[in-house]
Amino acid sequence: MKSTxxxxxxxxxxxxxxxxxxxxxxxxxxxPISPIPGSKLGLANIVILLALLFFGESEAIVVALLRxxxxxxxxxxxxxxxxFTSVGGSIMAAIAMILVxxxxxxxxxxxxxxxxxxxxxxxxxxxxxxxxxxxxxxxYYLPILxxxxxxxxxxxxxxxxxxxxxxxxxxxxxS
Amino acid sequence: MEKxxxxxxxxxxxxxxxxxxxxxxxxxxxxxxxxxIRSDGEIVQQIPLNETTETIITIKSKEGTITMQVKNGKxxxxxxxxxxxxxxxxxxxxxxxxxxxxxxxxxxxxxxGEEKNEIDSxxx
Numbered sequence: 001m002k003s004t005x006x007x008x009x010x011x012x013x014x015x016x017x018x019x020x021x022x023x024x025x026x027x028x029x030x031x032p033i034s035p036i037p038g039s040k041l042g043l044a045n046i047v048i049l050l051a052l053l054f055f056g057e058s059e060a061i062v063v064a065l066l067r068x069x070x071x072x073x074x075x076x077x078x079x080x081x082x083x084f085t086s087v088g089g090s091i092m093a094a095i096a097m098i099l100v101x102x103x104x105x106x107x108x109x110x111x112x113x114x115x116x117x118x119x120x121x122x123x124x125x126x127x128x129x130x131x132x133x134x135x136x137x138x139x140y141y142l143p144i145l146x147x148x149x150x151x152x153x154x155x156x157x158x159x160x161x162x163x164x165x166x167x168x169x170x171x172x173x174x175s
Numbered sequence: 176m177e178k179x180x181x182x183x184x185x186x187x188x189x190x191x192x193x194x195x196x197x198x199x200x201x202x203x204x205x206x207x208x209x210x211x212i213r214s215d216g217e218i219v220q221q222i223p224l225n226e227t228t229e230t231i232i233t234i235k236s237k238e239g240t241i242t243m244q245v246k247n248g249k250x251x252x253x254x255x256x257x258x259x260x261x262x263x264x265x266x267x268x269x270x271x272x273x274x275x276x277x278x279x280x281x282x283x284x285x286x287x288g289e290e291k292n293e294i295d296s297x298x299x
Contacts, residue, residue, distance in 0.1 A: 133281065
């Protein structure tokens with residue numbers, strides 16, 4: 001009994017490590033997209049959603065935290081303010097997605113959960129930037145940021161759904 | 176599609192209409208424009224912006240320095256000490272409501288408009 005359990009744990013650990021590594025690479029190679037400078041689709045969120053679907057809430061938060069921290073290391077000479085903004089955005093998005101998955105799973109599909117993640121990510125970044133610059137003129141950009149966050153989340157959700165359906169047989173049963 | 180998903184889609188459509196409407200509305204009828212420069216969260220300079228304004232300004236903060244050029248009623252960043260230089264990549268801004276933010280330097284530049292149009296002078 002004991003050996004079986006540790007076997008399952010080891011398999012889970014390997015899958016989670018692969019997800020974190022994938023998340024770091026996706027985040028590093030992902031090209032920025034217009035129209036707002038520095039904005040990205042957020043491909044790393046795919047691995048957080050996959051961790052959530054395959055393993056559960058606590059595993060997903062571990063993947064989200066490790067992915068964000070390790071990505072920062074790999075990026076090297078990043079300034080603390082943009083670093084805080086990007087890490088803050090992705091961690092808040094992960095928390096929001098995990099909470100919605102935990103509490104309102106019946107009402108939202110994985111695409112819906114991803115849309116919420118995208119919106120929360122941009123909302124968090126917006127308020128950090130607003131706090132740092134103290135520039136009230138920036139409210140002008142809030143609606144378009146929320147919209148772009150939602151659209152990015154939708155795209156990420158669709159990709160996750162396809163990947164989940166294609167890999168679930170292997171991850172859940174395969175050896 | 177679940178119930179919550181439909182609600183989210185509806186919210187996104189509403190936000191989109193609002194964003195488009197706001198963008199179209201804000202840029203109309205604000206003839207008098209002012210550039211407001213903030214460094215470390217404080218307003219450091221205000222410059223009236225019109226078609227003939229032509230200047231190059233260097234802005235300092237505790238974190239670094241950026242250089243801004245004003246020409247033909249538009250503003251852009253030509254030099255920055257920051258690492259990512261997103262502020263330079265953003266290019267020109269000219270409409271009331273638009274901003275350029277240099278996050279690593281804690282500097283932001285916004286164009287603010289005042290409503291000075293026909294309707295106002297008739298109403299008052």
